[in-house]
Amino acid sequence: MLRVHFTGLDLARLRLAGGPDALWETVLSLHRLRDKQGESIFGDWRSETRTRLNGETRLLGPLVPSRGYFPDFLTPPEGVLGLESGMAAVRATAPERVHSELGRLTTARTLPGWIRSMAEGEARAFRKLIGALGAYHQAAVAPYWTHVQARIEADRAVRGRALLAGGADALLSSLPPMLRWRAPVLEADYPVDRDLHLNGRGLLLLPSFFCRRTPVTFQNPQLTPVLVYPVRHPTQAAPAVTAAPRSLGKLVGQTRSAVLGSIGGGCTTSELARRAGVSAASASQHAGVLREAGLVLTLRHGSAVLHTLTPLGAALLRGGDQSSMARGGAQSSMPERSTPATM
Structure with a gap:
């Protein structure tokens, strides 16, 4: 097991890589x-x-x-x-x-x-x-x-949403299951028993397409600390479709409601089509309508696109809770506190 030891300064200096390495x-x-x-x-x-x-x-x-x-x-x-x-x-x-x-x-x-x-x-x-x-x-x-970038951007969207909702503590709690945040220590499945003391240097979290099963870090503890961890791939076990409230289907249509619920923590258009059981053209069209309504955010990486839920879209899938809508609403730029999907 790897144990990464944080101080308060390390939490303040926690960073998420801007893209694949x-x-x-x-x-x-x-x-x-x-x-x-x-x-x-x-x-x-x-x-x-x-x-x-x-x-x-x-x-x-x-x-x-x-x-x-x-x-x-x-x-x-x-x-x-x-x-x-x-x-x-x-x-x-x-x-x-x-x-x-x-x-x-x-x-x-x-x-x-x-x-x-x-x-x-x-x-x-x-x-x-x-x-x-x-x-x-x-x-x-x-x-x-392009595919590597899309998968990593999907992971970054989930981590960023957690960070905005609850700070560094929520970000560390949102990491994949092989990483477990037990403040002030981040435990990780690892081939050897090891302790990494950050000592105020902070930590760079680096999601990786080709990392698998366990995270990776530098052998030399004197180097700037980085923790490489695996992103979730579409074929891994995960709830592909979030059950949307019936009222949402009546409001936007059953297919569009299914498309919204299929986005989860982020997906490309082809992944969205497969999850929702529609054609790629239909998935793209529905995602466009949902984007115009402020429920979906679409990011582009070359020829690929990545769809993620906005805070309003996530709130609708949670059942349109009136208290959360009243606090945030369509005008708020901050997402409500929620448990992000695990990548």
Whole structure:
């Protein structure tokens, strides 16, 4: 179990990443490519990705083992700014840090010569690493980046709603089931027993598409604290449709009421259509009407869109509670306190 210890200052400095981190997604996808779990979620992705690879996993495999430790310098904070920024930060890692972190790798065989050369600061070895990371990312992650962004934005919408409703305490309580907030400690399912003391540095929460089952954090406790946790995927068990009050169906129509209840913690148009049992065109049309009525918010990521409930839409699904409507109403910008859907 991992125990993350907060102080009052840490709660004030709790942050949620603004989007996916290109290098965390790249490195964690290597784990997903080689394991056999989550076939319903990652099976098609694995099959498609393997057809595009050209030996990158063989090069990167010793550096990123199937399980356990991988060097912290592979996932610098700059990865959230994009792949190029992240790889520039990797390239600029101090040689003594590279040497130290590569020394912690536990492998069944001796590390390849080019990785040993990288530990000694050889520039050509770093160029080989950057080339392999870039090629792997283009084959395994880049073709799905819009979908990765949409799933992470859905998670951010849920966390943001919790933060607005109840502050840092509500945000930490809203995290997926493998994370349990027992103030002032956040407990997490983890492969080893470990304590992480934030000591006033705060914590960056980073939702991840390719993280699975347990969160991930840096091995070095001196680095800026980050906790990477898995988003919920549409095929995972979750209430797909919230039962809307009958009166809501009479007001907006049964199909539109079902569409509103199907949005849950956030979904794309195709996911919405599948949940509500309608065509994609119909789902898009109904979502547009609900958006114009102030019940749904639509965010765009490239060619994909993500639909989330507004506070008014969530209130209607709760049954149109008169007291909450009177306090918030359609004019309020703050959501009522509620338990966000678990992603």
